Amino acid sequence: MEKQRSYPELMDRFRRRAEETGATFETAGAFECPLGRYEIHFMRMxxxxxxxxxxxxxxxxxDEPAGPETLLEAMRRLRDNANRLDADILLFPCDNPTGWELNTRENWQGRDLNREFMKQGQAExxxxxxxxxAGQRFDFTLDIHEDIDTYGMYLYERARPGRASLAEEMIAALRRRGCPIEESDVIEGLPATGGIIVPKGPLRRSDLPKAVYFWHHGVLQLITTESPGKLDLKRRVEMQLICFDVFIEALAAGRFVRPEAVTWDI
Structure with missing residues (x-):
C-alpha cells in the first residue's frame, strides 16, 4: 500500500483554517493500522x-479530493457571512484518513466506510x-461527495413532509452558471429527475451510509452532493461551492429552524 497523499498535511490545513475562521478543532478519537496511527478530527463553528x-x-x-478542498473554502464563506447566520455547525473534514492517503474509495482494509454506520463489527x-x-440531533446535514465516473453533477435529497426542496435550488444555480448536470433517469440504480435523486420508501436500518444514519437520528432535511469526477478538480470544487452558496442563503433565511414540539425518533 503506497501513500499518495499526506493526511497530517491535510489536517494541518484544516487546523489553520479553523484558527482563521474561529472554529474549534477537536479530536474525535484515534486508531492504529499497518499504515500508522491516525486521529479523526472534527470542527465546530x-x-x-x-x-x-x-x-x-x-x-x-x-478518491474524492474535491470534498475536503470545498470544505476549506466553505469555512471561509461561513466566516464571511457570520453576521447574518444563526447556526451551530459541526464539520467532519475527513472520515477516511487511510483512503485519503492511498487515494482509494475504501479504507486500508478495503471497506467502504459509507456502509459502516449502525453496523455490527464496524470499522474503527x-x-x-x-x-x-452520539446524542446529537441535526436540522440539516450536507455530505460532500464525488462520482468518479460522471461528467455531470447530481444530488441526493431527503426531507420531512412539508419542507421545500433545496436540491432544486442548487441544480437551478448550477444551470445558471452553465455547469453540466447528470440528466439520466436512473443514477446509481435509483430513479432521478433533473439531476436529483429523492429516495422513496423505507430505509434499511443497518450497514448504512452516513446520510441515512442522520435520517434515522431525526434530521429534518439532508443533501448529498456528487460532483463529476471526469472534470478537473478546480471545476468540481467550483460546482460544489455553487451548491454551498445556495445552502448559505437558506441558512441565512432560517430555513432549518426546527418547529417547536416536532421530533423524529430513530
Missing part, C-alpha cells in the same frame, strides 16, 4: 445564537465518528 443545528461532512471516500473509523455524533 458557532454563529449567532446557534439555533440551527447543522452537520457538514466530507472525506468519506479517499466509523466507531469513532459515531461516538462523536
Amino acid at each position: 458557532r454563529l449567532g445564537a446557534g439555533t440551527q443545528r447543522i452537520c457538514i461532512s466530507t472525506g468519506m471516500h479517499g 473509523e466509523i466507531r469513532i465518528v459515531e461516538a462523536a455524533l
Whole structure:
C-alpha cells in the first residue's frame, strides 16, 4: 500500500483554517493500522445564537479530493457571512484518513466506510465518528461527495413532509452558471429527475451510509452532493461551492429552524 497523499498535511490545513475562521478543532478519537496511527478530527463553528443545528461532512471516500478542498473554502464563506447566520455547525473534514492517503474509495482494509454506520463489527473509523455524533440531533446535514465516473453533477435529497426542496435550488444555480448536470433517469440504480435523486420508501436500518444514519437520528432535511469526477478538480470544487452558496442563503433565511414540539425518533 503506497501513500499518495499526506493526511497530517491535510489536517494541518484544516487546523489553520479553523484558527482563521474561529472554529474549534477537536479530536474525535484515534486508531492504529499497518499504515500508522491516525486521529479523526472534527470542527465546530458557532454563529449567532446557534439555533440551527447543522452537520457538514466530507472525506468519506479517499478518491474524492474535491470534498475536503470545498470544505476549506466553505469555512471561509461561513466566516464571511457570520453576521447574518444563526447556526451551530459541526464539520467532519475527513472520515477516511487511510483512503485519503492511498487515494482509494475504501479504507486500508478495503471497506467502504459509507456502509459502516449502525453496523455490527464496524470499522474503527466509523466507531469513532459515531461516538462523536452520539446524542446529537441535526436540522440539516450536507455530505460532500464525488462520482468518479460522471461528467455531470447530481444530488441526493431527503426531507420531512412539508419542507421545500433545496436540491432544486442548487441544480437551478448550477444551470445558471452553465455547469453540466447528470440528466439520466436512473443514477446509481435509483430513479432521478433533473439531476436529483429523492429516495422513496423505507430505509434499511443497518450497514448504512452516513446520510441515512442522520435520517434515522431525526434530521429534518439532508443533501448529498456528487460532483463529476471526469472534470478537473478546480471545476468540481467550483460546482460544489455553487451548491454551498445556495445552502448559505437558506441558512441565512432560517430555513432549518426546527418547529417547536416536532421530533423524529430513530
